Amino acid sequence: MVLVRPCAPHLVAVRAEHLRWPIRTVALARHGDPARAESKLTDAHMRGPRWADPLKAWGDVLVKQGKRQEAFAKYDEALKYAPN
Secondary structure: EEEEEOOOOOOOOHHHHHHHHHHHHHHHHHOOHHHHHHHHHHHHHHHHHOHHHHHHHHHHHHOOOHHHHHHHHHHHHHHHHHOO
């Protein structure tokens, strides 16, 4: 199934299984595999570079690692695509 968020029509269509990636990656980070979480978020960002959710989740993963400056950069980038 392919979905497009109605509130962000400029986004490319994403497959339904990709919508779960941010949640899964934050869980990976919480359970001791932040490198794998970052890898999956990088992949998600490459597939949908204008999709804010992976960027926000990436920021969350970085915060959990104590990398606040990098996290703020990801949050700022996510805000470009989902300002609300």
